[in-house]
Amino acid sequence: MATTVINVLNQYSRDRRNLIPILQKVQEKEKYLSSESISEISIYLGISENDVYSVASFYSQFRFIKPGEHTVKVCLGTACHVRGGARVLETVERELKIKPGQTTADGKYSLETVACIGACALAPTMVLDNEVQRSMTPQKVVDLLKSKNKAENDAK
Amino acid sequence: MITADFRAMAESDWQSITDPSIPQIFIGMATCGEAAGALSIYKAMESALIKNRIKARIHKTGCLGMCYCEPMVDIIKPGQPRITYKNLTPETASELITDYLINGNYRPDLALGVWGKELDGIPNLFGLDFMKFQQRTALKNIGVINPEDISQYVACGGYKAFEKALGTSQQNIIDEVEKSGLRGLGGAGFPTGLKWKACYKTQSFPKYMICNADEGDPGAYMDRSLLESDPHSVLEGMLIAAYAIGCSRGYIYIRDEYPLAIKRMAIAIDQTRQYGLLGDNILDSDFSFDIEIREGAGAFVCGEESALLASIEGNRGMPRHRPPYPAESGLWGKPTDINNVKTLANIPAIITNGAEWFAGRGTESSKGTAIFALTGKVANRGLIEVPMGITIRRIIYDIGGGVPDGKKFKAVQTGGPSGGCLPAELLDLPIAFDSLAAAGSIMGSGGMVVLDEDTCMVDVARFFLDFAQQESCGQCIPCRLGTKQMFEILDDITKGNGKQTDVDVLLELSDSIVRTSLCGLGRTAPNPVLTTIRYFRNEYDAHINDKKCPANVCQALVNGGQVDE
Numbered sequence: 001m002a003t004t005v006i007n008v009l010n011q012y013s014r015d016r017r018n019l020i021p022i023l024q025k026v027q028e029k030e031k032y033l034s035s036e037s038i039s040e041i042s043i044y045l046g047i048s049e050n051d052v053y054s055v056a057s058f059y060s061q062f063r064f065i066k067p068g069e070h071t072v073k074v075c076l077g078t079a080c081h082v083r084g085g086a087r088v089l090e091t092v093e094r095e096l097k098i099k100p101g102q103t104t105a106d107g108k109y110s111l112e113t114v115a116c117i118g119a120c121a122l123a124p125t126m127v128l129d130n131e132v133q134r135s136m137t138p139q140k141v142v143d144l145l146k147s148k149n150k151a152e153n154d155a156k
Numbered sequence: 157m158i159t160a161d162f163r164a165m166a167e168s169d170w171q172s173i174t175d176p177s178i179p180q181i182f183i184g185m186a187t188c189g190e191a192a193g194a195l196s197i198y199k200a201m202e203s204a205l206i207k208n209r210i211k212a213r214i215h216k217t218g219c220l221g222m223c224y225c226e227p228m229v230d231i232i233k234p235g236q237p238r239i240t241y242k243n244l245t246p247e248t249a250s251e252l253i254t255d256y257l258i259n260g261n262y263r264p265d266l267a268l269g270v271w272g273k274e275l276d277g278i279p280n281l282f283g284l285d286f287m288k289f290q291q292r293t294a295l296k297n298i299g300v301i302n303p304e305d306i307s308q309y310v311a312c313g314g315y316k317a318f319e320k321a322l323g324t325s326q327q328n329i330i331d332e333v334e335k336s337g338l339r340g341l342g343g344a345g346f347p348t349g350l351k352w353k354a355c356y357k358t359q360s361f362p363k364y365m366i367c368n369a370d371e372g373d374p375g376a377y378m379d380r381s382l383l384e385s386d387p388h389s390v391l392e393g394m395l396i397a398a399y400a401i402g403c404s405r406g407y408i409y410i411r412d413e414y415p416l417a418i419k420r421m422a423i424a425i426d427q428t429r430q431y432g433l434l435g436d437n438i439l440d441s442d443f444s445f446d447i448e449i450r451e452g453a454g455a456f457v458c459g460e461e462s463a464l465l466a467s468i469e470g471n472r473g474m475p476r477h478r479p480p481y482p483a484e485s486g487l488w489g490k491p492t493d494i495n496n497v498k499t500l501a502n503i504p505a506i507i508t509n510g511a512e513w514f515a516g517r518g519t520e521s522s523k524g525t526a527i528f529a530l531t532g533k534v535a536n537r538g539l540i541e542v543p544m545g546i547t548i549r550r551i552i553y554d555i556g557g558g559v560p561d562g563k564k565f566k567a568v569q570t571g572g573p574s575g576g577c578l579p580a581e582l583l584d585l586p587i588a589f590d591s592l593a594a595a596g597s598i599m600g601s602g603g604m605v606v607l608d609e610d611t612c613m614v615d616v617a618r619f620f621l622d623f624a625q626q627e628s629c630g631q632c633i634p635c636r637l638g639t640k641q642m643f644e645i646l647d648d649i650t651k652g653n654g655k656q657t658d659v660d661v662l663l664e665l666s667d668s669i670v671r672t673s674l675c676g677l678g679r680t681a682p683n684p685v686l687t688t689i690r691y692f693r694n695e696y697d698a699h700i701n702d703k704k705c706p707a708n709v710c711q712a713l714v715n716g717g718q719v720d721e
Contacts, residue, residue: 015470016469016470017468017469017470018470019470020450020451020453020467020470021450021451023453024412024451024453054472055470055471055472058455058472058473058474058629059453059454059455059473060453060454060455061412061452061453061454062453076374077374077375078374078375078531078532078569078572078603078605078619078620079374079375079531079532079605081374081616081619082532082533082605082607082611082616083532083533114413115372115374115456115623115627116372116373116374116375116376116377116413117187117413118187118371118376118377118380118413118414119187119188119191119377120375120376120377120529120531120532120537120603120605121188121223121224121377121529121530121531121537121538122188122191122192122223122226123531123532125191130415131191132187132190132191133191134191134192
């Protein structure tokens with residue numbers, strides 16, 4: 001694990017201005033920021049771990065616990081809100097039996113909310129593993145998760 | 157100069173696309189198109205071409221702005237005009253290959269419009285209500301060209317304005333932009349020329365240029381579409397600005413929720429470098445400039461310029477007091493010019509056509525055009541560019557096709573969390589910076605969300621204050637605690653626990669927050685509450701006094717069995 005972080009660090013100069021790009025790159029590779037990664041970054045840039053945490057925890061992009069295999073992001077922007085975004089979120093919560101910020105017990109799904117993904121004309125939307133899903137309804141949520149699970153089982 | 161060879165090659169390639177010897181197929185592949193299924197359309201058409209042994213060229217374009225018609229495909233058949241097809245499925249897209257390309261049937265049932273005169277009952281695309289009231293300047297290339305191919309941008313006149321700028325003095329360019337009356341389109345509307353001049357005059361080096369693409373307003377996606385569909389227009393605007401001001405280094409700060417915009421901008425930057433438009437001694441001049449993309453990390457407040465600077469420097473994105481303004485002391489204490497995506501996309505046209513041309517459109521104090529993302533409860537949802545001074549009615553009813561499903565219009569929300577909700581009585585209000593401000597809202601970055609009779613205005617106010625209190629950076633007390641208090645009062649009202657004094661307390665809190673917050677986030681956060689109280693006081697009264705939600709949205713009040721049928 002440490003080698004991934006070191007490989008990332010080697011792409012950047014030891015300059016504070018690289019802190020956020022480094023955090024982003026490490027999270028992209030490891031899916032989250034472990035305390036070991038934070039420690040490596042702190043040593044590399046010569047700033048305290050406290051300082052690294054203070055920056056990382058300010059931004060909602062960064063996670064400190066390992067997420068599930070798949071990520072569901074429900075958009076709660078204005079256009080989604082007025083077109084039923086809350087019902088989409090409720091359905092995902094019910095289907096996965098988790099709340100935003102949580103991961104299912106089997107480690108399969110994480111649920112997040114996002115302030116706006118900027119696909120407002122297709123509202124309400126959600127994002128499943130980087131793929132934008134448009135005009136969602138509670139039924140479409142159920143069907144989508146079902147077909148995702150089926151595809152995975154078939155692949156096994 | 158861009159080598160004459162390259163421009164000639166780009167133009168002749170473009171000629172072979174617009175007047176082709178083999179069919180040309182354009183598939184809209186911005187985020188909206190992809191979400192609507194453009195990728196499966198692409199595959200279906202590709203295999204239909206192979207199956208029928210037809211030689212054709214497929215282009216991936218951006219977004220034409222007619223998001224309600226996605227997935228969309230344009231086809232140019234040799235000797236025929238470009239025809240746009242709408243709401244396709246993989247099946248109907250394959251049918252177009254056999255029916256139109258082989259058998260010559262235009263399939264008017266699938267068509268949206270012709271890029272030219274009416275044909276076989278298919279109307280002129282630009283004569284459609286959605287298009288005919290628009291004046292596309294910054295958006296002129298979106299959905300027309302392939303954003304990942306610099307030669308298509310060049311063929312459409314790209315980088316000519318930059319070449320012209322390089323041949324004139326820095327002062328001249330700044331004067332021209334100042335005379336044009338262009339105001340910042342990120343929300344605040346500060347005159348762009350004055351900003352440039354202040355940065356130009358500051359004697360400290362190096363100077364930095366930043367494109368603010370941290371489009372955080374929920375309900376807004378103009379910048380995303382522009383970056384995904386025509387990134388070079390933004391780069392050209394940045395190059396002109398950097399040359400005029402004397403900046404040697406640039407950043408584009410794009411929010412991480414926009415992966416496709418980041419990808420397309422990275423491709424565009426690589427291509428400009430390849431053609432000598434970025435780097436040292438650009439086009440053999442004395443001007444050297446390079447650009448780096450910085451990804452936002454999910455903090456709304458970073459759209460505020462001083463917070464954005466802190467973020468690029470590697471710190472928590474917290475705003476600071478201004479003055480000094482970034483033009484004097486910005487990144488690492490050096491002079492920094494910060495402009496929004498749409499502002500920059502307007503620059504090439506101003507340089508090409510002159511300040512007078514630009515100032516000839518719009519109103520006395522708001523020149524040029526405004527770009528809006530028209531969404532919510534409206535039939536035609538999409539991206540529009542309209543002259544300043546156009547009425548809200550024309551946008552919603554003529555361009556947008558009105559409120560669908562026979563519902564009644566209630567309000568339009570502009571300016572996102574910093575803006576307000578305007579009622580039906582203001583439908584004839586002309587859109588301009590000052591008129592919107594006088595009505596209690598703001599022009600904002602360009603989100604325009606239509607609300608119908610099924611929307612509860614107290615719930616909308618609660619929604620925005622929830623957003624504001626979550627996104628407050630926590631540095632100053634009025635914003636951190638004030639927005640939280642306002643949210644809790646609104647939450648109580650929507651749950652049937654409103655008190656007689658609540659509206660007065662909300663007004664009092666708003667007044668303090670507006671007057672004492674450190675940055676624009678706090679200073680404008682009460683706007684959604686102030687406008688809903690101003691125009692929809694009856695809804696607050698119904699929730700507080702009668703424990704009723706007139707729109708039947710607030711669950712606690714609906715479930716209480718107190719709903720009028």
